[in-house]
Amino acid sequence: MAKNFDKSKIRQLLIAYISNDIPYADYNELMDYLQEAKNDGELHVFMKQVWNAQQVMKPFSELESKVLYQQILSDKRFTGSTVKIKTPAYKMWYGIAASLALLTLTAVLMLNNSGFYKEKEFVSKNIIKNDIKPGTSKAILTLGDGSRVVLTGSENDSLMKNAANIAKASEGQLVYDHSVKTGQLTYNTIETPRGGKYQIILPDGTKIWLNNSSRLRYPESFSGRKKREVELRGEAYFEVAHNRKQPFVVKTAQQDVQVLGTHFNISNYAEENETRTTLIEGVVKVTKNQGRDPQNGLILAPGQQSVLTEGALHVQPADLEVAMAWKNDYFVFKNEDLPSIMRKISRWYDVDVIYSKNIPDKRYEGSVSQFKDVSEILRKFELTGGVHFKVEGRRITVMP
Template identity: 40%
Template sequence: MEKKDIKKVLDKVSAGTATPAEEQTAKYWLHYFSKDNIPVLSEDELNQETEAIYKSLMEQKAPAKVKRLWYPAVAAACLLVVIGGGLFYYNQQISPEPKASIVANTINDVAPAQNTATLTLANGKKIILSDAPTGLIAEQTNVSIFKTADGKLAYKAKPLKDDEQKTAIENSELNSITTARGQQYQVALPDGSKIWLNAASTLTFPATFTSLKQRKVELVGEAYFEVAKDKIHPFIVKTDKQEVEVLGTHFNVNSYSDEDATRTTLLEGSVKVSNHNEHKILQPGQESLLAKNNLSVRKADTEGAVAWKNGDFIFNNEDFGSILRQVARWYNVEIVDNGNHKNLHLSGTVSRSKNISVVLKALEVTGKVKFKIDGNRVIVTE
């Protein structure tokens, strides 16, 4: 929709001749894409923003700032549609009157991922963390394991005497925490490092790092790491294709087997990413991609890379197939696509706390895809 068309609709609203549907549509068309922040708006905020931008359009000025929001110039911005607390646009064209949603039968709607995981101790005992009580849930040779009041896992090392150091080295018991599809969890290791685990992921780690030369963990899937600084003991994240070595930093590793590349995104500090052939040093704002044994570095969309950890889906010209895989893992559903969307890329944001119908409707508003919910299956119908 051109700027002059927006003004025509707004003139109808101002004159009182617009229908309720036109009035609401006019509000939604006033939202523009911003990589810095795309917050979920309340109805009051939407009304405030609409009034501010309308005044700016009428005065031929850049849109005024409203609390919590940022806008580029109206004429230069990419247009978005707001729906269900999310913003999406198709990278080629958006119809101002999207086809009606056929996300059918909301009685089959799917809730977002739960905050739970399965902890497997060194002796093979499994603990479903959503069922575990708050407080001490297990003890091992060198650590006590707690479930905190806010539903996180915390390891606390026990003090060791000198004659217990050798035993500690020989009994560096491995634990693992696993999230299924439709689950997420957070764990605090005894060295103070914090790890957020995305859906369908597994982290394997020593119950304690006491007397170990390296703090080495293994990852399948995706996790965000805030590593406690320790210059003497490097922290290493091993996946099936690479290793990431740090001393203390914040970074994200995406290593799902069904994705085309292993992606490591650095937010703070520095990391060394290595595969069998080479290594790369990343600086903040960069990410490495390992695909077909080729390791490369590029500028990162850090906000998009860690959006899952912050409770959002944020896509920046994202391949439609990748979007479907993320949705499938988060909601634990099977998504059936006819495969006719290989060249479709979408951008936008929507909260991961919403039911799946909200996310699908946000995708449908592009006018390029439709969905049908059938039990635990989501079918792309167009």
């Protein structure tokens, strides 16, 4: 195709299209790209390239890509009929499959063809006195001199004046100037509140995405040090700049992770009572901070995940969709109980969650965008039966 295009953006438009949750303007933009590819005789190849561009998601199988291909070819945009965009109440909560692509395809096709749910037949019992918006890019930076700066998505002139080695602090990203070398060991700390995410690029070029309710402590410069050490509390995704002479170490309360250059995710929330390290690319060594048993150090290969809980460290196959969902702005649940799900909702929407008695012991599967208001998220759980919610201020009550 002659036109330049953003594969990641088009991929998100495809997800919204498959789940029948796409605004009319976005629908037209997506169809413009697909129409151009169709005119060039490259539609099938184009869609596969767009979807498979996302490293952490499993690629389309041949069957899945054919289903999507036929769905688009039968779209009214290509047949010449009038286009009507409608957002159903129940879209993506029916049996999760091996990948997010198969999940959305399975959910939509089965719901549309079986008549499993009809909008007019359902009356919500949720009590929503006020809705709650999703989180945004925001954090608090504490500089070496103790001064604190609130980071948002806009330019911050005061920050630029206080820290000469910061090249950029805008658009949800904090970038350090690689050329500035500091002579003394000075640490900065960046913290995301509940309802916040933020990205940081360290002086060595390492990229870090910090999830909500997380904290990262790091030196202003790695120059002259044997190791590049940072401290993490909460959850973060790392793309470490390769430097064989200067290993990168992520320290948490229970473990250390040492790498040379690789992509991985660490989830270390205190309320989860476990630390999960998921390797996407490269090799990492995970070491417990306490004990000297044979499991003290483990080497992970891509697609593996280490779990440290109650002093025991073990390795298991990783579910990359689940591990990377937050970075891709999604909730993805697979066989997950309601308290675990509500802890994630609590952190992202900055709400308190309380429970009435007799909550059903059920497990849930599905995915949904993190850009939805909280009422839309809760309504999907209500549709599964047996659970309802009351939203008052910033408190959610879970009821049978």
